[in-house]
Amino acid sequence: MNRFTIALWLAMPLAASAVTVDSPDGRLSLTLDVDGNTPVYSISYDGKTILEPSPLGFKSSIGDFSKGFGIASTKVDTVHRVFAQDKIKKKNIDYKATRLRADFKGPDKHKFSMEWEVADNDVAFRYIIPRQGGKTSIIIDSEATGYRFPAATTAFLTPQSDPMIGWKGTKPSYEEYYVADAPIDSASQYGHGYTFPALFRVGDNGWALLTETGVDGYYCASHLSDFENGVYTIAYPMPGENNGNGTAAPAMALPGTTPWRTITVGADLAPIVETTAPWNVVEPRYILDRPAQTGRGTWSWLLWQDNSINAEDQRKFIDLASELGYENVLIDNWWDNNIGRKGMEELIAYARSKNVNPILWYSSSGYWNDIEQSPVNHMDRPIVRKKEMKWLRDNGVRSIKVDFFGGDKQETMRLYEDILSDAADYGIDVVFHGCTLPRGWERMYPNFVGSEAVLASENLVFEQKFCDLEAFHATLHPFIRNSVAVMEYGGTVLNKRLNRGNDGGTTRRTGDAFQLATSVLFQNPVQNFALAPNNLTDAPAEAIDFMKAVPTTWDETKYIAGYPGRYAVIARKHKGTWYIAGVNAEAKPVKLKLDLSALGLHDAEAECYSDNTALQFSKSILKVKNPAAVPVEIAPNGGLVLVVK
Ligand code: CA
Numbered sequence: 001m002n003r004f005t006i007a008l009w010l011a012m013p014l015a016a017s018a019v020t021v022d023s024p025d026g027r028l029s030l031t032l033d034v035d036g037n038t039p040v041y042s043i044s045y046d047g048k049t050i051l052e053p054s055p056l057g058f059k060s061s062i063g064d065f066s067k068g069f070g071i072a073s074t075k076v077d078t079v080h081r082v083f084a085q086d087k088i089k090k091k092n093i094d095y096k097a098t099r100l101r102a103d104f105k106g107p108d109k110h111k112f113s114m115e116w117e118v119a120d121n122d123v124a125f126r127y128i129i130p131r132q133g134g135k136t137s138i139i140i141d142s143e144a145t146g147y148r149f150p151a152a153t154t155a156f157l158t159p160q161s162d163p164m165i166g167w168k169g170t171k172p173s174y175e176e177y178y179v180a181d182a183p184i185d186s187a188s189q190y191g192h193g194y195t196f197p198a199l200f201r202v203g204d205n206g207w208a209l210l211t212e213t214g215v216d217g218y219y220c221a222s223h224l225s226d227f228e229n230g231v232y233t234i235a236y237p238m239p240g241e242n243n244g245n246g247t248a249a250p251a252m253a254l255p256g257t258t259p260w261r262t263i264t265v266g267a268d269l270a271p272i273v274e275t276t277a278p279w280n281v282v283e284p285r286y287i288l289d290r291p292a293q294t295g296r297g298t299w300s301w302l303l304w305q306d307n308s309i310n311a312e313d314q315r316k317f318i319d320l321a322s323e324l325g326y327e328n329v330l331i332d333n334w335w336d337n338n339i340g341r342k343g344m345e346e347l348i349a350y351a352r353s354k355n356v357n358p359i360l361w362y363s364s365s366g367y368w369n370d371i372e373q374s375p376v377n378h379m380d381r382p383i384v385r386k387k388e389m390k391w392l393r394d395n396g397v398r399s400i401k402v403d404f405f406g407g408d409k410q411e412t413m414r415l416y417e418d419i420l421s422d423a424a425d426y427g428i429d430v431v432f433h434g435c436t437l438p439r440g441w442e443r444m445y446p447n448f449v450g451s452e453a454v455l456a457s458e459n460l461v462f463e464q465k466f467c468d469l470e471a472f473h474a475t476l477h478p479f480i481r482n483s484v485a486v487m488e489y490g491g492t493v494l495n496k497r498l499n500r501g502n503d504g505g506t507t508r509r510t511g512d513a514f515q516l517a518t519s520v521l522f523q524n525p526v527q528n529f530a531l532a533p534n535n536l537t538d539a540p541a542e543a544i545d546f547m548k549a550v551p552t553t554w555d556e557t558k559y560i561a562g563y564p565g566r567y568a569v570i571a572r573k574h575k576g577t578w579y580i581a582g583v584n585a586e587a588k589p590v591k592l593k594l595d596l597s598a599l600g601l602h603d604a605e606a607e608c609y610s611d612n613t614a615l616q617f618s619k620s621i622l623k624v625k626n627p628a629a630v631p632v633e634i635a636p637n638g639g640l641v642l643v644v645k
Contacts, residue, residue, distance in 0.1 A: 019074045021100045025120045037068045048205035057144040062135045066144035069106035087442045087525035089557035095280040121271035124281045127258040139251045146231040152203030154181045159189040163240035168370040170404045173434045174453035180565030185227045193225040197484045209264040211484040213278040213440035217414030219250040241407030242368045250410045273559035282440040292429045294525035295327030302530045304500045309334045322354040330359045330528045333373035359399040368406025389426035404434040420445040438485045450488035450524040457490040461498045464506045471585035479564040491518040493530040494539035511611025514639030519550045520581035527552045542619040580642040584634040593629040601627045604644045611638030
């Protein structure tokens, strides 16, 4: 049952009349109120506080919409959406929520509305701004929108970087280290706050995962400010992003709506892992006349780097993809320079003759960084872009990877949308790297098939520190980054050493079963794995057989066990087969009795892939006697995968 009060419209000044709505199951509650003269909201779960009264509103070119406003009227109804997805953690989504529409009136006849959807574990909200006082446009200078957690809260966060730093000035690109279980008031590394998504443990009250969705060319991407006066506030891009070009503040035509901000809430971590919040409140922007191509791929550049971008080495990785039964091969930067257009046409034809789809790399740039890797200046201008996409289509290329974007400003969001929209017209799917977090794009843009936006596997090659912390990061992503968006990580390294000869460079600290587990833990509809031709002979045959069979699309995803930063066990189902994958970042083995009763397994036999404490890999058969308590042990830096058909 929904519990709500209808606020009465009162003559100015408006009296604050709180309105509370509950989720369909009654456990999650949202209260909208006015504190002094500031609109505020608060959230509780099972009667326990998740967010204390937190500010709402914004400052704009047509006035201050954060002070002096009262609730003029409210309306409550319900929404029920049923939709299917083939690129995210879950196939069939049945979404029900209580919807609250609240109209605010303030000084100078200014008005705005808010739309809230309160589902069993997810809150989504946005501002709706009407035309007013003859104004049909607005610049939002800043938002008051904030999140005030109780004092006992700890945070799992990754910082927003300085603009124009890193490789050739390509940051921010959501490729930073994390803090886990940090005090709520921790200062961020660069002083620019934290990127979405952000996870909070609200003491013993529960968990909350913050992000935003529905961001397109009509707004900037936002992030969290540094903690100030007890609140994290929505922050906009830094003026220096995009080489200083383009505004940091978003602008829109009126009437207009802001992106949705979402808060996923649970007593435990299951709703955090299983949420579909980013996709529940957005709609497809267009339809394709064919579904996006999902699947596995090989990727020479990861271990063999720039020197491998030549026709001979690329044929080796096409052959490897074919041998593994993979759908794709990713041909990375410099192909136009090193192989040439004519050579590429032959190479593409060779790949297609082996039923392997080439994914071709492009730079997004542009003037927003100093990237030399080519092809450059193809994806940032529509006339050249469309000509290029025609060449791709005419040669049978169905996928591209576009790299090195310029940050989070509105004009960069417009570039993402422009590339996706043109690509859709030419039957091409798109993966982004060196990029922002995708915000609902899996559903909004049907030909969008993945984004990096994470400190990804390339860093295993770049620095030993990342190898040393590989397990730590793997235990975070299912709860944070990869929960709210697909993640193109380039995982599963079976080389012991991270170089071409498997005999030098950085050293992998994790076991082979750990690597297999990440192929399930990390979810993206297109996975370009870090396997190399030598792995056909120097890696365990059972590991290669596993990698031949592992899918990249899922019907279901379930949280089984874990704690972000320590260990993680997640189950995913593909066409009747469950894959239960776990990794351990702790210094000692983690002994668990997995509760798999929700997976419907009875007298099942599981193929069990595991690392022992010496990180020796083995495959065995595990008989599941009691699905509610399946005893397993995961070694430090080790992994476990159970496959139940
Ligand atoms: Ca990258």
